Amino acid sequence: MERIKIQMLGGFILKTHEQTIDLVALLGKQTAAFLACLCLNHGTLVTKERLIELFWEDSKNPLNAMKFTVHRLRKYLEELPVAGADGWIVTQRGGYSFVCSDLELDIDELNKPLDPENLDGDQAEALAKLYPGEFLPGLDQSWIYTYREQYWQLYLQRVQAAALSLAEHHHEEQAETLLLKALQHDLYQDQLNYLYLKILLDQKKYARAIQHYEKISDSFYKEFGMEFQGKSQSLVYFVKADNEDQELTPLDYLSQLEGISEPSAFYCERPVFAKLVQSKRLEARRSAEPIVLLITHLKVLDAELSAQDCGDLMNRIIRSGLRANDVYTRFSKTQFGILMTVREKSDTALVMDRLTRRFYKKIASSRCRLHYDYEILNEKAPAAQHS
Missing domain, CATH: 3.30.70.270 (Reverse transcriptase/Diguanylate cyclase domain)
Incomplete structure (x- = not known):
């Protein structure tokens, strides 16, 4: 049977062997978000009480609104050119579930164990492609924000662990490439910038490190009217400073910064x-x-x-x-x-x-x-x- 792939990072997209279907464009935001909720819990009952809490907490008649959404969703799924789609939404006592034995969710890859010690270049490239964009972009139900942050943090953790391992095994260029691709999603993420600068400084590429920071800092100032701050700023300021009165080298200073968490109010x-x-x-x-x-x-x-x-x-x-x-x-x-x-x-x-x-x-x-x-x-x- 054909594998059914659903992408939830960078879009909400159904992929089959022959077609790619934008589920938000097809279903509309409310119905697409409802389907996404069931997909996240595929194979598991989602109770009516939980669905009302997420979607119709302030509705005067939430049960009718839910039944209408389920009816509308099933009608759309029946029209999909995908075998078995009409049976994906299953009514169970007390709620609904999404049942598809051949389902693949892209977000499941972020939950799989990562062995950074045995990471090669191809795996690093595949890791960079794991996160094409934020979780369910365009959908703004409040419950989605928690998942959005959760999957972004999972991706950050994997990227940082992989980059450190690649650098330790003398694959610095691959580590740099991985970090730069991750920074495309959040140019001002301080920990990613700091790690990228650290890898450059470990190789004594001081000019490149300063050039990278100044590019980020200038962009940040133009957008927010404030100076870019954080561990990466402290590190670059030290490298640029005239350190005649100090015996520390930039690499010594790196070790001092390791114990400093990201600045916060x-x-x-x-x-x-x-x-x-x-x-x-x-x-x-x-x-x-x-x-x-x-x-x-x-x-x-x-x-x-x-x-x-x-x-x-x-x-x-x-x-x-x-x-x-x-x-x-x-x-x-x-x-x-x-x-x-x-x-x-x-x-x-x-x-x-x-x-x-x-x-x-x-x-x-x-x-x-x-x-x-x-x-x-x-x-x-x-x-x-x-x-």
Whole structure:
């Protein structure tokens, strides 16, 4: 019997020996997302309660909506030129399941064990092709974001392990190629950039390392109006610096950086944050640099979106998008406080523009709006409001 391949990375595509079918274009977003949920759990019952929670939590008649979606999906599958497709959706007591004995999902490859010690060039090339793009692009149900991040992290872990192994076995060029292909998906991923620079520096290719960093840094500044920061920045700054007063070499400095995690803003509970704000108000009188208190608010407009999921996404964006010496707290599901020092007052807008772009890249502004207020603690003027 013909193998049925379904691609969920870089698209939602059904592949047979003769055809390639875009399932989102065929089914529409809602029905395609429903099918994707069943595919992820293929061979396993997905209860009606779970499906209602994911798709129709705010519906007045969720059971009817579910039955209509299943009926519509089966009708589309019956028309597919694929043997047995009409029987893929099976009704079971309490829910539905996707049953296809000859199914292959591309995401299953990311869950298979990787033996980096025995990796060759062909396997490294195959690994690079495993991730043609993010999980289910174009589908924006809140439950999909968790899987999207999960598979991206799985891919990152495999790429980093493979690149390190290739470099240790003196296949540096293959390691560099693998990392550059992974960076095509996220140009500013600090750990990938750091590992790429590390491999170049191990070979004493200092000029190439600096050239790569400056290219990334310039692109980042043009997009976000801020300097690219992280372990890779620290490493390149050291290489570029005049180190006459230090005995460390760039390779020595690499070993010092190994224990440093990716920079992230410092989280604290609300009472601690309140005390820090009070302390900063006193400090602001003596500080020449503007000290800013930012309050961000999320307003969920789409009934299908969970306020908790939107807030969790914003939490991750704030944590990874600010500097290590910035402080933040979470007041509620959708409200956050940020305390930071900036060089110029205008930098506040640049910071929020960067965070806002990242948020709207994941969730459209038509579905959830991000607003913010801020106060310059060095000034007595009232807080500014923005959206």
